[in-house]
Amino acid sequence: MATNNIQQTLTFEKEHTGRWYVVLPEWTGGKAALEMVEGADTMLDIMAQGEKEVTLTVSEQNFEGANELILTEDLSNSIGGGMYLLKDYQGEEINHKMWLCEVMTYVFKKLPPVVYFK
Incomplete structure (x- = not known):
């Protein structure tokens, strides 16, 4: 994944278990870390409209038609x-x-x- 691009494409897949995961083929950590939980899964359900896959364009810079995710608490x-x-x-x-x-x-x-996505 090229991180110097202004925009990146991320795909999320919902498994038969009902759990959402971000697809990162180059990820070397455990699969559990890729699961979308604590509200991210609910948002993907809304975006998916019954489908099992959601593809988003994401960026740190605003772009036309983008929605905003605003960091409210850094848990690093x-x-x-x-x-x-x-x-x-x-x-x-x-x-x-x-x-x-x-x-x-x-x-x-x-x-x-801020993360911008569409």
């Missing part, structure tokens, strides 16, 4: 990753909180204060 020194808030999605206010684990620092090489 405890459980890793951070708590993010999605204030609105597709024009509707939802104020959805989610934990995004230390895989964020693998993808972005840091814990971004």
